[in-house]
Amino acid sequence: MLNAGIPMEAFLVVSTLMFFAGVYGFLTRRNLITILMSVELILNSVNINFLVFNRFLYPDKLQGHFFSLFIIAIAAAEAAVAIAIIINIYRHFNTINVEDVDKMRY
Amino acid sequence: MSGFQYAVLIPIIPFLMFLLIGLVGHKMKPALAGLIGTTGLFISTVLSYITAYQYFFVSGKVDGVYQKIIAFNTVWLQLTDKLHIDMGVMIDPISVMMLIVVTTVSLMVHIYSNGYMKGERGFQRFFAFLGLFSFSMLGLVLATNIFQMYIFWELVGVSSFLLISFYYDKPSAVAAGKKAFIVTRFADLGFLIGILLLSYFTQTFDFVTLTSPGCPAIAQAAGVTFMGASVVTIALVLMFMGGAGKSAMFPLHIWLPDAMEGPTPVSALIHAATMVVAGVFLVARLFPIFALTSPDALTIVAYVGGFTSLFAAVIACTQNDIKRVLAYSTISQIGYMMLALGVSGYGGHDGLGFMAGNFHLFTHAMFKALLFLGAGSIIHAVHSNLMTEMGGLRKYLPITHITFLIACLTIAGVPFLSGFFSKDEILTAAYHHDKILFFVEYAVAGLTAFYMFRLYFNVFWGEDRHYHHTPHESPLIMTLPLMFLAFASIFAGYIPFSELVTSDGAAFEAHIEMPIAAASVGIGLLGIFVAWFMYMKPKDAPAKMATMFKHVYKWSYNKFYMDEVYLFVTKKIIFNYISKPVAWFDRHVVDATMNGFAWATNYASYHIRELQSGQLQKYAFVFISGVLVLVLSFVYFFMN
Amino acid sequence: MEITVNHLMFGLFAAMIMVFSILTVTTRRILRAATFLLLVLVATAGLYFMLNYQFMAGVQLTLYAGGIVVLIIFSILLTSHISQKFEPVGWKKAYFSALASIAGAILCITTILQHKFQATTEAAKEIDMKLIGNSMLSTDRDGYALPFEVISVLLLAAMIGAIVVAKRKKLKE
Numbered sequence: 001m002l003n004a005g006i007p008m009e010a011f012l013v014v015s016t017l018m019f020f021a022g023v024y025g026f027l028t029r030r031n032l033i034t035i036l037m038s039v040e041l042i043l044n045s046v047n048i049n050f051l052v053f054n055r056f057l058y059p060d061k062l063q064g065h066f067f068s069l070f071i072i073a074i075a076a077a078e079a080a081v082a083i084a085i086i087i088n089i090y091r092h093f094n095t096i097n098v099e100d101v102d103k104m105r106y
Numbered sequence: 107m108s109g110f111q112y113a114v115l116i117p118i119i120p121f122l123m124f125l126l127i128g129l130v131g132h133k134m135k136p137a138l139a140g141l142i143g144t145t146g147l148f149i150s151t152v153l154s155y156i157t158a159y160q161y162f163f164v165s166g167k168v169d170g171v172y173q174k175i176i177a178f179n180t181v182w183l184q185l186t187d188k189l190h191i192d193m194g195v196m197i198d199p200i201s202v203m204m205l206i207v208v209t210t211v212s213l214m215v216h217i218y219s220n221g222y223m224k225g226e227r228g229f230q231r232f233f234a235f236l237g238l239f240s241f242s243m244l245g246l247v248l249a250t251n252i253f254q255m256y257i258f259w260e261l262v263g264v265s266s267f268l269l270i271s272f273y274y275d276k277p278s279a280v281a282a283g284k285k286a287f288i289v290t291r292f293a294d295l296g297f298l299i300g301i302l303l304l305s306y307f308t309q310t311f312d313f314v315t316l317t318s319p320g321c322p323a324i325a326q327a328a329g330v331t332f333m334g335a336s337v338v339t340i341a342l343v344l345m346f347m348g349g350a351g352k353s354a355m356f357p358l359h360i361w362l363p364d365a366m367e368g369p370t371p372v373s374a375l376i377h378a379a380t381m382v383v384a385g386v387f388l389v390a391r392l393f394p395i396f397a398l399t400s401p402d403a404l405t406i407v408a409y410v411g412g413f414t415s416l417f418a419a420v421i422a423c424t425q426n427d428i429k430r431v432l433a434y435s436t437i438s439q440i441g442y443m444m445l446a447l448g449v450s451g452y453g454g455h456d457g458l459g460f461m462a463g464n465f466h467l468f469t470h471a472m473f474k475a476l477l478f479l480g481a482g483s484i485i486h487a488v489h490s491n492l493m494t495e496m497g498g499l500r501k502y503l504p505i506t507h508i509t510f511l512i513a514c515l516t517i518a519g520v521p522f523l524s525g526f527f528s529k530d531e532i533l534t535a536a537y538h539h540d541k542i543l544f545f546v547e548y549a550v551a552g553l554t555a556f557y558m559f560r561l562y563f564n565v566f567w568g569e570d571r572h573y574h575h576t577p578h579e580s581p582l583i584m585t586l587p588l589m590f591l592a593f594a595s596i597f598a599g600y601i602p603f604s605e606l607v608t609s610d611g612a613a614f615e616a617h618i619e620m621p622i623a624a625a626s627v628g629i630g631l632l633g634i635f636v637a638w639f640m641y642m643k644p645k646d647a648p649a650k651m652a653t654m655f656k657h658v659y660k661w662s663y664n665k666f667y668m669d670e671v672y673l674f675v676t677k678k679i680i681f682n683y684i685s686k687p688v689a690w691f692d693r694h695v696v697d698a699t700m701n702g703f704a705w706a707t708n709y710a711s712y713h714i715r716e717l718q719s720g721q722l723q724k725y726a727f728v729f730i731s732g733v734l735v736l737v738l739s740f741v742y743f744f745m746n
Numbered sequence: 747m748e749i750t751v752n753h754l755m756f757g758l759f760a761a762m763i764m765v766f767s768i769l770t771v772t773t774r775r776i777l778r779a780a781t782f783l784l785l786v787l788v789a790t791a792g793l794y795f796m797l798n799y800q801f802m803a804g805v806q807l808t809l810y811a812g813g814i815v816v817l818i819i820f821s822i823l824l825t826s827h828i829s830q831k832f833e834p835v836g837w838k839k840a841y842f843s844a845l846a847s848i849a850g851a852i853l854c855i856t857t858i859l860q861h862k863f864q865a866t867t868e869a870a871k872e873i874d875m876k877l878i879g880n881s882m883l884s885t886d887r888d889g890y891a892l893p894f895e896v897i898s899v900l901l902l903a904a905m906i907g908a909i910v911v912a913k914r915k916k917l918k919e
Binding site for chain 2: 857
């Protein structure tokens with residue numbers, strides 16, 4: 001087994017750091033595409049968690065595996081729609097800077 | 107039942123005319139609206155005459171006594187088992203008499219207005235309001251109970267207000283309308299409290315119950331005393347306050363002269379013949395309670411009436427505006443009627459004053475309407491209200507002149523015209539009851555003759571003035587009512603009122619007492635002579651008189667400063683010491699609290715909205731911080 | 747404790763993930779950010795291999811690294827200048843964001859480290875392609891036919907939606 005000898009917590013710490021790196025990017029990035037990348041990081045860290053739990057805690061079941069499979073599918077769909085929206089915003093405002101797209105304020 | 111059910115149509119028809127003309131009148135040609143209104147009222151008039159004929163000569167009497175007949179009644183509001191407000195039609199001598207008065211004068215005014223108001227803006231509106239007024243007034247006189255009367259009482263107040271401020275683009279008319287409304291409304295407060303008091307103690311609004319002699323409810327209520335007077339007396343005095351407001355008794359008379367801002371036909375209808383005698387009608391309606399239960403209240407009525415008549419007659423002698431002279435004359439004559447009721451007793455010959463008051467109401471309606479319509483005709487020709495701009499008009503306005511003269515003679519009490527009979531009965535009644543009041547009225551009779559002929563001579567005799575165009579006689583549609591009313595003024599005196607309208611419904615023998623009649627004719631003629639002497643002879647006589655009685659003249663000319671007194675009381679005292687603090691409190695405490703709330707909300711919102719900046723990342727930051735805080739608090743509170 | 751190849755591999759992947767994640771969100775050139783994201787995703791696939799989930803690792807590589815990153819790079823090329831450098835993040839924003847992120851990370855990590863995970867005692871099941879395929883289309887108790895269909899519809903909807911949204915609207919007169 002390739003994971004032999006590695007505690008589960010190590011995987012979880014890695015995925016947590018990845019998650020909060022994504023959060024940091026989401027909060028600081030101005031470019032909509034880089035924000036999208038941050039979201040992908042977050043999704044990915046969740047995927048890792050599901051698989052790690054599945055492997056270490058319930059190796060006889062498939063739930064975590066399928067969950068992450070579906071998350072990947074949804075992430076793909078989400079990326080497609082988000083990029084469509086970003087391109088539309090770019091056409092409309094001629095920018096993809098999230099701070100300039102504030103038409104929906106008060 | 108009684109066979110008088112059709113009487114309910116008498117008020118309904120003018121109401122339908124009001125609705126019709128009021129709602130679709132502006133789409134009609136003015137002439138058509140006038141025709142519709144007049145026709146409607148004509149039907150009402152015919153019905154009134156049929157009612158009167160049937161009541162007085164066919165079926166009204168049982169054992170020689172005129173009965174109160176409820177022709178129609180329906181419960182409108184059920185308050186308690188015993189106390190309910192009805193809507194109905196009651197036929198009795200005074201209501202039938204008032205029917206005749208109201209419909210006749212109203213019809214004449216309708217006809218006359220077709221000519222007088224021709225080409226005015228709002229012609230249709232005018233006829234709609236006339237219809238509303240006729241409806242309200244007829245409803246008032248036919249009321250079966252005090253509350254119905256009160257409702258219609260307020261309705262006539264409203265129509266009066268609407269008609270006084272008919273020229274709503276004229277500030278003085280608007281002010282006059284407001285004044286009339288506020289003063290009468292103030293008085294009606296007394297009326298309402300009186301009604302509530304009386305109905306609280308008697309548990310009924312019904313006139314038939316209340317006015318039957320020896321009614322147990324009244325007797326029971328009379329036993330209750332409050333502050334040294336029986337509640338019935340207090341209630342009656344309060345109701346009389348309402349009547350005094352409507353009938354312009356001193357000191358609530360101040361609205362009536364100003365009400366002359368309305369179109370002249372309105373003055374003739376509302377402010378001379380019908381609405382202003384509503385107070386007299388009210389006292390007459392409740393007369394059995396007054397006479398049998400609280401003579402004190404009746405004495406107040408008599409003295410208020412007597413004082414008002416003298417007071418107004420003195421003012422009338424010095425006014426220059428012909429409509430104002432007539433207005434003060436009206437106040438004076440209503441004082442007469444009140445006095446007549448006040449000096450009357452109940453039943454048989456004691457009820458002479460009651461009969462005389464109603465009689466005078468009837469004749470006065472005819473000749474005062476005639477005077478006003480005549481004045482309208484004059485104003486129509488000269489385009490001015492001021493006596494100083496009139497003179498020598500007899501050549502130009504022959505019909506107006508003759509009819510006006512007849513009216514003047516009638517009001518002056520010249521024998522064999524109607525005013526003579528009714529006024530004479532009043533003087534007789536006063537003489538037998540209270541000598542002071544008799545002499546007051548005697549003096550007023552002379553003053554009346556004087557100021558009416560002062561008006562007459564100034565307007566129709568003397569020199570021509572500069573007129574904008576040669577005055578011309580009014581068209582037939584205006585002179586026809588004049589002629590009819592002149593006819594009525596002459597012959598109304600021959601109606602045997604003592605057999606028809608009496609305090610207890612039974613006929614009695616009234617006869618003219620020669621010494622009193624002779625004396626009253628004498629002072630009437632004296633008044634006419636003085637007027638002739640002063641205004642037909644050398645020019646400077648009036649001026650001399652004016653300087654001789656400088657102070658009296660000045661006071662009278664300024665209407666005894668009554669308006670100023672009111673202004674002082676309201677503006678200086680009430681406004682300064684009551685209204686202003688209240689207004690201050692309202693503005694700075696009540697309003698300020700509310701404004702404070704509004705301001706705080708506004709301020710908070712203005713700043714809170716900054717949160718919704720449209721900056722996605724700020725939202726996300728708040729969201730994540732919130733989640734962290736929540737998780738931390740969960741960990742802290744639940745994980746240990 | 748003896749250091750095995752496993753440890754080295756895990757250390758490599760973990761370091762890659764941590765470093766490149768942070769670089770992805772801090773670099774000031776957008777194409778580099780995309781590249782770092784790609785490296786993170788590849789390292790993640792490595793972790794999946796270490797967990798013995800070969801299928802998931804393959805999916806990760808093809809779908810994420812091959813599909814989504816390429817999509818992102820296309821959109822970058824459509825909307826940005828490659829040479830352009832981002833302006834540095836304002837210190838206030840960076841400070842507060844970092845604070846929130848680090849606080850969250852510390853909270854999560856302490857929680858993870860404190861928690862005692864209870865592993866099941868059942869025998870481990872080897873997850874091969876056949877099992878995945880059967881489960882996905884099975885309607886039994888452990889079957890995933892319904893989510894599969896729902897995901898299919900979702901993907902269809904996303905595809906149509908993306909086309910409709912991104913379509914250039916006709917200029918109205």
